[in-house]
Amino acid sequence: MTRWKCGIEGCDARFEDVESTIIHQTVEHERHECKVCGTIVPEGYFAIRHAFDEHTRAEYVRAYEADSTAVRTREDVKGEIEAQANLGSVVAQLRERGAL
Numbered sequence: 001m002t003r004w005k006c007g008i009e010g011c012d013a014r015f016e017d018v019e020s021t022i023i024h025q026t027v028e029h030e031r032h033e034c035k036v037c038g039t040i041v042p043e044g045y046f047a048i049r050h051a052f053d054e055h056t057r058a059e060y061v062r063a064y065e066a067d068s069t070a071v072r073t074r075e076d077v078k079g080e081i082e083a084q085a086n087l088g089s090v091v092a093q094l095r096e097r098g099a100l
């Protein structure tokens with residue numbers, strides 16, 4: 001079963017669990033520079049988490065020229081990941097690999 005798709009810029013790598021997806025996004029993709037504050041963050045889930053935890057929706061919309069549908073899609077993805085992923089284990093694995 002391949003439920004999770006990477007989805008970064010047309011990448012269609014697929015994974016059976018969300019943890020592997022986040023690790024792939026963090027290790028295999030180039031880092032993302034936040035358009036609001038310039039912080040370099042891992043691409044994928046961590047970039048979304050940074051954007052919505054550190055900035056307001058209004059800042060995000062302005063910096064990324066996003067519309068409310070784009071914001072809602074990302075918030076849904078973030079919510080689904082946080083409901084299903086063992087983020088503590090993901091972070092521990094990534095730290096072990098020196099990726100965070």
Ligand SMILES: [Zn+2]
Pocket residue numbers: 006007008011012013024025028029
């Ligand atoms: Zn990918």
Ligand SMILES: [Zn+2]
Pocket residue numbers: 034035036037038039050051054055
């Ligand atoms: Zn930022």
